[in-house]
Amino acid sequence: xxxxxxYTFKLFGLMFDWTNVISVSVVCIxxxxxxxxxxxxxxxxxxxxxxxxxxxxxxxxxxxxxxxPASKARQYNFFAFVLFIFIIVSNELGLILQxxxxxxxxxxxxxADPIITLTLSLTVMTVAHFAGVAERGAKGYFKAFVSPMAxxxxxxxxxxxxxxxxxxxxxxxxxxxxxxxxxxxxxxAFSHGALTVIVALPLEIIWQGFSIFIGAIQAYVxxxxxxxxxxxxxxxx
Numbered sequence: 001x002x003x004x005x006x007y008t009f010k011l012f013g014l015m016f017d018w019t020n021v022i023s024v025s026v027v028c029i030x031x032x033x034x035x036x037x038x039x040x041x042x043x044x045x046x047x048x049x050x051x052x053x054x055x056x057x058x059x060x061x062x063x064x065x066x067x068x069p070a071s072k073a074r075q076y077n078f079f080a081f082v083l084f085i086f087i088i089v090s091n092e093l094g095l096i097l098q099x100x101x102x103x104x105x106x107x108x109x110x111x112a113d114p115i116i117t118l119t120l121s122l123t124v125m126t127v128a129h130f131a132g133v134a135e136r137g138a139k140g141y142f143k144a145f146v147s148p149m150a151x152x153x154x155x156x157x158x159x160x161x162x163x164x165x166x167x168x169x170x171x172x173x174x175x176x177x178x179x180x181x182x183x184x185x186x187x188x189a190f191s192h193g194a195l196t197v198i199v200a201l202p203l204e205i206i207w208q209g210f211s212i213f214i215g216a217i218q219a220y221v222x223x224x225x226x227x228x229x230x231x232x233x234x235x236x237x
Contacts, residue, residue: 027090060223114172
């Protein structure tokens with residue numbers, strides 16, 4: 001259903017998208033149920049669901065450790081874990097559940113909307129800048145933007161804007177394109193007779209499996225780059 005219009009509403013003069021509100025709520029409910037289910041019986045000797053949860057935590061911790069000094073990594077482990085699990089569930093939601101009504105989308109992958117992905121990107125950049133100021137002091141942090149020459153300030157500011165845009169739009173582009181192609185293959189399979197079903201349906205199954213892989217890779221890439229950006233702000237160059 002990628003590309004279809006969405007229901008909107010206004011609150012305090014601001015326009016909100018019902019599709020994003022509902023889709024993000026669905027993602028949060030899924031994450032809560034999964035984490036709650038995996039952590040119900042926590043033991044010193046992990047087994048079952050606890051093993052899966054600990055593997056996920058170790059995986060995201062490893063991403064952070066690979067991008068910043070070990071002495072700093074522990075502060076950002078939880079942030080990376082929350083970011084990763086939210087993005088991967090958001091990426092995969094539209095592959096298993098797309099709901100529309102009256103020509104409008106109600107549920108899809110939240111990350112198929114640039115507003116969501118750029119919000120995530122803005123969150124990462126805000127954390128990175130805040131961490132840089134907290135670690136190096138305001139004077140030392142902002143001095144880096146004009147070092148070794150003041151003329152580099154516009155270039156450094158342009159780089160920050162570029163990092164913000166590319167981090168969010170890369171994620172959006174991959175997920176949106178995957179959902180759009182799935183929709184086109186579904187329309188081809190079921191709207192042109194039995195012959196097209198034979199051709200298009202296997203292609204859709206293959207692409208859906210590939211999209212699951214892409215969704216996981218994009219979550220990994222987003223968290224890796226986020227950790228890298230934070231590391232660059234808290235580490236003296």
